[in-house]
Amino acid sequence: MKNLIKIENLKKHFDNDGVITHVLHGVSFEIHQGEFVAIMGPSGSGKSTLMHILGFLDKLSEGKYFFDGQDVSQLDDDLLANMRSQKVGFVFQAFNLLPRTTVLDNVMLPLMYVKLTGVERIKRAKEAIESVGLGHRIQNLSNQLSGGEKQRVAIARALINQPSVIFADEPTGNLDSKSGLQVMKILQDLNLRQGHTIILVTHEKYTAEHAERVLRMKDGLVIADEKVANRILADGASELAK
Amino acid sequence: MNFKDNIHNSINLFRQNKILAFLTMLGIIIGIAGVIVIISAGNGAQSLITNQIKSQGSNLVAIFPGNGEDEGPPVSVMGIVITTLKYDDMKALKDPLRAPDVLDYTGYVRGSANASWQGNKADTSYVGVSASLPFIEDTAVQAGSFFTAEDENGLQKVAVLGSDVKKDLFNDRDPINELVKIGKHSFRVIGVMRERGTAGFTNQDNQIYVPITTAQKLLSGINYVNFARVKISDETRIDAAMDDIKEILRERHSIDIGAPIDFDVRSQRDALNALFKVTSAVKFFLVAVAAVALLVGGIGIMNIMLASVQERVREIGLRKAVGAQSRQILSQFLVETVVITSLAGIVGIFLGIFVSYLLSLIVQSFGYDWTFSISVFSVLLSVIVSSLIGFIFGLVPARRASRLDPIEALRYE
Ligand SMILES: Nc1ncnc2c1ncn2[C@@H]1O[C@H](COP(=O)(O)OP(=O)(O)OP(=O)(O)O)[C@@H](O)[C@H]1O
Ligand SMILES: [Mg+2]
Numbered sequence: 001m002k003n004l005i006k007i008e009n010l011k012k013h014f015d016n017d018g019v020i021t022h023v024l025h026g027v028s029f030e031i032h033q034g035e036f037v038a039i040m041g042p043s044g045s046g047k048s049t050l051m052h053i054l055g056f057l058d059k060l061s062e063g064k065y066f067f068d069g070q071d072v073s074q075l076d077d078d079l080l081a082n083m084r085s086q087k088v089g090f091v092f093q094a095f096n097l098l099p100r101t102t103v104l105d106n107v108m109l110p111l112m113y114v115k116l117t118g119v120e121r122i123k124r125a126k127e128a129i130e131s132v133g134l135g136h137r138i139q140n141l142s143n144q145l146s147g148g149e150k151q152r153v154a155i156a157r158a159l160i161n162q163p164s165v166i167f168a169d170e171p172t173g174n175l176d177s178k179s180g181l182q183v184m185k186i187l188q189d190l191n192l193r194q195g196h197t198i199i200l201v202t203h204e205k206y207t208a209e210h211a212e213r214v215l216r217m218k219d220g221l222v223i224a225d226e227k228v229a230n231r232i233l234a235d236g237a238s239e240l241a242k
Numbered sequence: 243m244n245f246k247d248n249i250h251n252s253i254n255l256f257r258q259n260k261i262l263a264f265l266t267m268l269g270i271i272i273g274i275a276g277v278i279v280i281i282s283a284g285n286g287a288q289s290l291i292t293n294q295i296k297s298q299g300s301n302l303v304a305i306f307p308g309n310g311e312d313e314g315p316p317v318s319v320m321g322i323v324i325t326t327l328k329y330d331d332m333k334a335l336k337d338p339l340r341a342p343d344v345l346d347y348t349g350y351v352r353g354s355a356n357a358s359w360q361g362n363k364a365d366t367s368y369v370g371v372s373a374s375l376p377f378i379e380d381t382a383v384q385a386g387s388f389f390t391a392e393d394e395n396g397l398q399k400v401a402v403l404g405s406d407v408k409k410d411l412f413n414d415r416d417p418i419n420e421l422v423k424i425g426k427h428s429f430r431v432i433g434v435m436r437e438r439g440t441a442g443f444t445n446q447d448n449q450i451y452v453p454i455t456t457a458q459k460l461l462s463g464i465n466y467v468n469f470a471r472v473k474i475s476d477e478t479r480i481d482a483a484m485d486d487i488k489e490i491l492r493e494r495h496s497i498d499i500g501a502p503i504d505f506d507v508r509s510q511r512d513a514l515n516a517l518f519k520v521t522s523a524v525k526f527f528l529v530a531v532a533a534v535a536l537l538v539g540g541i542g543i544m545n546i547m548l549a550s551v552q553e554r555v556r557e558i559g560l561r562k563a564v565g566a567q568s569r570q571i572l573s574q575f576l577v578e579t580v581v582i583t584s585l586a587g588i589v590g591i592f593l594g595i596f597v598s599y600l601l602s603l604i605v606q607s608f609g610y611d612w613t614f615s616i617s618v619f620s621v622l623l624s625v626i627v628s629s630l631i632g633f634i635f636g637l638v639p640a641r642r643a644s645r646l647d648p649i650e651a652l653r654y655e
Contacts, residue, residue: 057563057648078567085565096560096652110564158566 003069004164004197005031005054010063012049012220023049025220026063033164035199036191038208038228041217047201048169050217054199055090055167056083068164085113089158091168095141095150097157103129104138107156114161128156132186148179155186166190167196172207184210185234210234266546267586269539270631274624277534278594281620283601284525286612291517293611301477302378303468303484304513305332305491306506323504324534325466326504331452332372332470343479348372348379349467351457355425356451357411364410368401368424368450370457378473386418394453399460401429405437406447424450427460432570439609507609536627539586540635547579547639558643559651572644579636580629587628591621647653 012024023046031037039047052058053065056075065073067087075083084090089110097106107125116124117143132152142150151171158166168187172180188210190196202208209232216224307327351370373391376382394580401422405465407418417431429452438446458464463503472481484507491505506514551558558571595616602614 052649078569081562081565081567082564090563092652094652096556096563098557098560109561112567113561113567113570161565 001102002033003030004033004035004067004072006064006066007054008064010050010053010065012046012053012061015167019173023220024053024061027217027220027222028063029215029222031165031197031199033197034191034195035213036200036211038200038202038211038214039217040202040205040208040214043203045217046220047217051167051169051199051201055088056080057090085110086161087164089161089163089166091151091154091158091166091171093145093170093173095147095154095174097150097153099143101142102139103134103142103145103153106142106153107160110157110161124160125156128159129153131159132156146179147175148182151179151183152173152186155183155190159190159196163196165199167199169201170203171200172202172204180207181234188234206232245403247503263582266543267539267582268517269535269542270583270586270628271539271590271593273532273536273539274590274628275594275597276528276535277624277627278591278616278620279597279601280525280528280532282594282598282614282616284521285615285617286578286598286602286605287521288518289615290605290610290612291514300510301474301480302510303472303474303480303487305487306507306508306511307466307469308506309502309504309506325464327467327470328465329458329467332467332472333490334490334494335472335487337490340490341483343475343483343486345473345475346372346374346377347377347470347472349454349470351454351456351462351464352468353462355450355461357407358415358423359420362411362413364407364448366404366407366410366448366450368446368452368457368461370452370454370461372454375451377473378452381438382436383433384430384436385416385641388433388451389453394455397456397459399427399429399456400432400453402433402435403431404435404445404447404451404453406445406451409433422431422450424452425461439611445609468651480511484509490636496586536631540583540631543579543583543632544635544638546641547575547587547636550598551575551639551643554643555646555651558646559648559654561647562648563652568644572640573648575640575643576633576636579639580632583635584625584629587624590628591624 003145007030009026010024010028011022011026013020027050040051041047049058053060056072057080059075060073060079063073064071067083072083098109104122104125107128108121111121111124126135126138129135132155134149134152135158137145137149137153142153145153151174154171155166158168166187171183173186175183184207187198187200191198192194198211200208200211208214209228209230211228212227212231213227215222216226305327325334329349332349333345335341335344337344347372352367354365354367357366357368358364371388372378373394378386382388383402386402386407388402389398389551392398393400401424402413403417403422411417411422412420417434419426420431423429424430430449433449435451450459454467458467470486472483487507488503491507492503494498495504497503561571561574562568598616599614602612605612
């Protein structure tokens, strides 16, 4: 399989008015195209920080980052924005939908920053909304939705740019177990049926076991990198797993 | 994000907070309406002044008592009573040798009085003038005749009514040879002036014309004139004639050459310039007021936009997280403010046109020859100024928005 993400000795520190906080102390790993990777670890171990760097939301302090074979260690703000726009999709724990805005407009938001006709935008957004099973909710306002539905809208929004990789930072953290499972099923579907690369941060062992590989972090380092032995397969996904 | 999306966003902003948006726009609306009204009224006033002065003939010279400065209106116009200008001074001006260009003159003595005839009353004013007034002011009687130099010399108690006074006292009846009471005195009506309209700030049709000598002696009890007008043979001779007049008056008032004079000789051109100066000063003041309104409006918009940025930090973070570049956020907020101020500008333009129109109706109802006009220039200026204000005052909030860090913005509570 093709190498999508490769980091070498990646370090990150924050400098808040001279107060330096070292968060990542030299992390190295590779992620292949089509992989479903879970990142686990205690609170404060640097999972989100790592994910922000991988997702072009933040810059690394030291080390190397190759994306799709290209060195992206030193991109400037505009190039980072371009990478976010074209290569990655995000799903956040807090959903982050625009309030008082329709599902359709929420999902279309990333397309506002790419050159597309209005018709094409709507067509793509509708497809994405259908794919997360919310076709009947397309004109609802975001605040009229349940938590699970909101997160599915967020997934549709992450898909709309046809990204190379989807980052999900504790996507089930704010959901009850039933909605959480539904979200995991969708993510697993995207991975198994459509070949999307997915990187998931989670605290829950059960959620992590939907992935095929787990990276364990502690104090800013990856301390384990293992294959999931008994991968949990959501309903209907079993026959697709190799 | 293209321009259409930006506009769409701004309109959504309005839908979500109508009252706030309107209040924000108010300063701009007032300021822009002010600009439109000022320019329209300024043009109206100046056309009014020129029309009136032209209608009185451009080869007139006015003489006021008191030494006015060269700039600004004569001091006697300000309500100060000066008694140095005598009617005999005027008579001396008609000297074909020393002032060959002076055709004729009239003095003026003004006062207000109640006039009555058989129980009909008119609250009016009298003006004592010379027999030459119809010639000087280019007017005529519509009935009867104007008084003569003999009437003037004999201090006759004869009166020529302005057309409004005639209507008030006699309605449709023939007033000629009737006795009208002006104050305590009875005057015989010998004529009615034709309709003349308003000049300066007086309605010339609501006046009674009497011989200046009679007015001085019986009605005002004074021995001077309020001012005088002199008709010059030709417009090109005005400067020469003014010099002659000054010379004669200086001699009569025993003023040495170079010493300050106690009278003021002005041509219509001077009057025009003086009035233009006054209207320009008023215009300048109003423009300043409008500018302050626009400035305050602009600052108001800036504050609202800053608050809006603060309120939408998470939205901005999200937009950046899904791929918006800083400059796209910048232009989104800039377009938003420009749309708001331009909308306000458009509302202000319509309000300004409406107010200017009302103003013209009001002024016209007082009998002035006032033309309602809106210059394309003022509309263009307003559009440009209002969008420029949006741009200038939108810059700070838009920059603040565009510089937000996506991660911190998304974490913002
Ligand atoms: N902007 C920042 N400035 C300073 N320190 C920061 C900043 N962002 C994160 N940190 C610190 O970096 C460490 C790792 O944070 P991070 O959010 O990556 O942890 P996490 O593993 O995602 O934790 P959680 O499971 O609670 O989400 C924390 O100690 C945090 O305080
Ligand atoms: Mg985290």
